[in-house]
Amino acid sequence: MLKDKIENKLNEYVKGTDLFFVDVKITPQQKIMLFVDGKQNITIDKCVEISRMLEAYLEEENLVGEKYTLEVSSPGMGEPLKVLQQYHKSIESLVEVLKKDGNKYKGILKKVDNDGIQLESQTIKNKKVVATNLLDIPFDDIKTTKKLITFK
Numbered sequence: 001m002l003k004d005k006i007e008n009k010l011n012e013y014v015k016g017t018d019l020f021f022v023d024v025k026i027t028p029q030q031k032i033m034l035f036v037d038g039k040q041n042i043t044i045d046k047c048v049e050i051s052r053m054l055e056a057y058l059e060e061e062n063l064v065g066e067k068y069t070l071e072v073s074s075p076g077m078g079e080p081l082k083v084l085q086q087y088h089k090s091i092e093s094l095v096e097v098l099k100k101d102g103n104k105y106k107g108i109l110k111k112v113d114n115d116g117i118q119l120e121s122q123t124i125k126n127k128k129v130v131a132t133n134l135l136d137i138p139f140d141d142i143k144t145t146k147k148l149i150t151f152k
Helices: 002-014 045-059 085-087
Strands: 019-026 031-038 069-073 094-099 104-112 114-123 128-138 143-148
Touching: 002 019, 002 031, 002 045, 019 085, 031 085, 045 069, 045 094, 085 104, 094 114, 104 128, 114 143
Parallel strands: 031 069
Antiparallel strands: 019 031, 094 104, 094 143, 104 114, 114 128
């Protein structure tokens, strides 16, 4: 499958770097959208480098026809976190977690391990913090996690 081959090639390419593969989406019209991130933010130059490497690979292996579009970018700010490295990068950030049971939680992402995350949430009454709680949420219970953007 094309998606698996692209994912494997990219994981091989970023191995040993501070970059990591996030996702690949392929439309029926042969538009390939590849999302890559890094411990620091990924640069446009790095996206171009990855695009050229992947384009050469796709064509050498005859994995695509002559008409295809390839886009390499970082995941958008409003996109859900998908891989463990994104969670680690987001420690101490405000996030919103939607659990599979429909419950939503907002808080500061405090810890991440292979099993789940820990959120620090606050109970606020009359504009004052009345309680701070630590909530452990297993990855198996999470539907989506999004980083929230705040303006102070």
